[in-house]
Amino acid sequence: MAELTNASDRRRLVALLSPAYLWLLVAVFLPLSAMLFFSFLTDLPQDTPDWGFTLGNYARFLSNPTYGTLLWKSVTLGLTVTLACILIGYPCALVLARTIKGRARETLFLLVILPFWSNSLVRIFSWAIVLRGNGVLERFLELFVPFDLRLNLMFTTTAVVIGLVHSYLPYVILTSYLALQAIDDDIIEAARSMGASRLTILRRLLLPLSMPGLMAGAVLVFVPVVGSFMEPRILGGRVGTYYGTVIEDQFVAVYNWPLGAALSFILLAVVLLILALASPILRKANT
Amino acid sequence: MSLVDVQNVTKKFGHTTALDNVSITFDNGGFFGLLGPSGSGKTTLLRTIAGFYYPESGSILIGDRNVEKIPVEKRDIGMMFQSYALFPNMSVADNVGFGLRVRKVPAVEEKRRINEALELVQLQALADRRPSQLSGGQRQRVALARAIVTNPKVLLLDEPLSALDKSLRVDMQIELKRIQREVGITTIFVTHDQEEALTLSDRIGILKAGRIIQAGTPREVYDRPVDAFAAGFLGEANWLPQQLLDGLTLPGEKQSHRFAVRPEMLTMSDAAVDGRNSVRGKLVQRVFAGALATCLIEVKGEQWKLIARDRDLPDFAGEGDVWLNWAPEDTIRVPA
Numbered sequence: 001m002a003e004l005t006n007a008s009d010r011r012r013l014v015a016l017l018s019p020a021y022l023w024l025l026v027a028v029f030l031p032l033s034a035m036l037f038f039s040f041l042t043d044l045p046q047d048t049p050d051w052g053f054t055l056g057n058y059a060r061f062l063s064n065p066t067y068g069t070l071l072w073k074s075v076t077l078g079l080t081v082t083l084a085c086i087l088i089g090y091p092c093a094l095v096l097a098r099t100i101k102g103r104a105r106e107t108l109f110l111l112v113i114l115p116f117w118s119n120s121l122v123r124i125f126s127w128a129i130v131l132r133g134n135g136v137l138e139r140f141l142e143l144f145v146p147f148d149l150r151l152n153l154m155f156t157t158t159a160v161v162i163g164l165v166h167s168y169l170p171y172v173i174l175t176s177y178l179a180l181q182a183i184d185d186d187i188i189e190a191a192r193s194m195g196a197s198r199l200t201i202l203r204r205l206l207l208p209l210s211m212p213g214l215m216a217g218a219v220l221v222f223v224p225v226v227g228s229f230m231e232p233r234i235l236g237g238r239v240g241t242y243y244g245t246v247i248e249d250q251f252v253a254v255y256n257w258p259l260g261a262a263l264s265f266i267l268l269a270v271v272l273l274i275l276a277l278a279s280p281i282l283r284k285a286n287t
Numbered sequence: 288m289s290l291v292d293v294q295n296v297t298k299k300f301g302h303t304t305a306l307d308n309v310s311i312t313f314d315n316g317g318f319f320g321l322l323g324p325s326g327s328g329k330t331t332l333l334r335t336i337a338g339f340y341y342p343e344s345g346s347i348l349i350g351d352r353n354v355e356k357i358p359v360e361k362r363d364i365g366m367m368f369q370s371y372a373l374f375p376n377m378s379v380a381d382n383v384g385f386g387l388r389v390r391k392v393p394a395v396e397e398k399r400r401i402n403e404a405l406e407l408v409q410l411q412a413l414a415d416r417r418p419s420q421l422s423g424g425q426r427q428r429v430a431l432a433r434a435i436v437t438n439p440k441v442l443l444l445d446e447p448l449s450a451l452d453k454s455l456r457v458d459m460q461i462e463l464k465r466i467q468r469e470v471g472i473t474t475i476f477v478t479h480d481q482e483e484a485l486t487l488s489d490r491i492g493i494l495k496a497g498r499i500i501q502a503g504t505p506r507e508v509y510d511r512p513v514d515a516f517a518a519g520f521l522g523e524a525n526w527l528p529q530q531l532l533d534g535l536t537l538p539g540e541k542q543s544h545r546f547a548v549r550p551e552m553l554t555m556s557d558a559a560v561d562g563r564n565s566v567r568g569k570l571v572q573r574v575f576a577g578a579l580a581t582c583l584i585e586v587k588g589e590q591w592k593l594i595a596r597d598r599d600l601p602d603f604a605g606e607g608d609v610w611l612n613w614a615p616e617d618t619i620r621v622p623a
Contacts, residue, residue: 186372193337193358193366194386194437204385208376 039261057262067246067263071270074243077157078226081164085221088165088171094206097180098188099130109177113170120167124234127163128154131235153238157247163231168224173219179213180206215282219275227267243267290315290473290621291336291441296345296355298335299326306342307497311339313441313490318467318623319475319483320505320595322521323494330445331400332494335445336475338362352442365434365472369446371426373418379405379429380414404432424455431463435470442467444476448483481521485509488572493517514621515545523550524619525591527566532577535564545561545623550594552617554602556610557581570609573600 039058043051061067096108096198115123130136133152142149153159183206191201207214229244236242247267250260275282291313298306305328313319315399321329334340336347340357347355354362365386374382380401387397405411408428414621416592418426427447434442447463448456462488467474478484484491485505493516501513505521512518515526524547532541547563557566568586580597583590 088520184370184372186368186370187374189359190368190372190433191374191385192339193364193443194433195360195363195389196385197389200389205374205376244403278387
């Protein structure tokens with residue numbers, strides 16, 4: 001950043017930045033600090049008079065292997081959903097940004113971000129209607145096959161993945177689309193004039209040049225999916241126990257806020273660690 | 288021997304006709320300028336030759352191959368874009384080598400040819416830089432090296448110098464001409480800058496409303512424009528008012544022609560000069576601009592311009608009645 005020698009420049013900067021920072025302070029930093037504080041307590045102060053400080057909540061994560069297993073399960077889910085979103089979303093963004101022009105592009109783009117406009121619970125229950133045994137999907141497929149399909153995806157990991165991919169796909173499409181449409185048409189035409197095939201152009205130009213957008217989308221999907229609880233709970237049923245649902249249970253069912261808070265911070269730490277390990281790749285994508 | 292032969296090409300975009308039955312032949316090894324105002328179809332013609340557009344009708348021959356139905360990837364052309372269109376994610380060497388790698392040239396030869404091309408544009412030292420680390424002139428050289436490294440049959444340049452500032456542009460004109468001579472590649476370029484067209488081209492084609500109205504050497508087009516548009520577009524023209532034509536020695540019938548004189552053909556004096564065509568005018572302004580001076584003279588309601596070395600101009604007070612003289616053979620004639 002350029003050096004700010006001018007006092008009035010500095011004052012203007014402070015004035016412009018402070019609303020955002022104030023908001024972050026009140027809405028993010030304070031609640032997060034409170035949670036961090038809770039995670040070191042034996043009990044909530046308003047519940048029990050003899051509360052004290054402890055590291056026991058964090059120790060429980062280590063002593064009970066179930067938490068670790070569930071966290072790993074959640075990370076795997078995150079990777080699966082992210083991969084699916086990339087595989088489905090990137091080609092879609094590619095077509096939107098490079099092939100379709102004008103009005104059709106606007107309309108299709110609107111359809112892509114439509115999931116953002118619907119209530120997530122409504123969305124998930126719609127999927128339940130589609131995926132359950134004798135549901136919309138099974139009935140539809142049975143129109144094409146003569147025998148009884150007995151397709152029941154409800155309460156399976158597949159159902160959870162489908163629901164999550166549907167919810168988070170727009171992030172990958174949006175970020176990839178923005179990166180792809182920023183690429184100058186001349187660059188593609190120059191490559192064509194040199195004899196490059198479509199595949200070469202995709203591999204050596206479009207993909208590297210849009211990698212920052214794709215990676216940003218992947219992070220935007222991965223982080224919330226690892227901590228997700230609504231889709232696993234509703235669409236996963238019995239197999240839908242994930243790290244996120246366990247945390248939710250601590251807050252709304254078991255009412256063990258300190259443990260829930262501790263588990264949340266472990267999740268935060270693990271996600272940050274994964275992003276840190278992946279940062280060389282992310283940074284490379286940005287150059 | 289003609290290398291690129293465009294015959295009766297028509298190209299439409301919706302209801303607008305961008306190219307209207309265009310025929311033009313580009314000889315092997317020549318440097319051709321396509322000149323015209325914006326919307327005249329010059330860029331469309333270039334991009335149709337490149338293969339980005341397919342013509343509705345007509346034929347395009349590159350070498351001995353009919354290419355009008357062949358996509359750009361397979362036409363074996365080199366093209367340089369106005370924006371240069373360098374690949375930002377690749378080094379200078381990789382940019383230049385892109386076309387070679389696409390053609391699966393062996394690594395050793397690829398390296399040698401990249402070096403040759405960079406040497407030609409005098410950029411060997413910057414082979415490892417990224418395009419973002421280069422100046423405008425350097426980017427232009429990389430784009431040129433990249434366009435010729437594959438030894439294409441024809442080199443197409445879209446407004447090659449318009450993104451450079453004036454002084455750099457003049458240097459690059461000379462440089463571009465040198466490289467084209469050295470490589471000997473047939474080159475077609477598009478420009479709206481008449482000076483650039485005159486400097487670079489062996490031959491010029493002037494386009495207007497999707498048609499080629501005149502093609503020829505710069506001198507032919509400059510000295511013998513086919514119509515008033517060509518006369519005014521390539522260089523400036525002082526049009527002779529009808530009522531002054533009597534008594535002048537003119538190269539054609541008064542009724543069916545219009546006549547003009549180029550600004551640099553004029554001399555100025557305080558009396559008519561024997562043996563030359565002379566008209567009377569009123570000196571409005573005299574602008575000193577270093578080597579040359581420009582005078583604005585009103586001749587029977589027409590704005591005339593005279594360009595001459597400042598020291599060759601007589602010392603008038605600055606404004607007043609003057610005579611403008613020129614040799615009769617320097618008169619330009621176009622059909623009325």
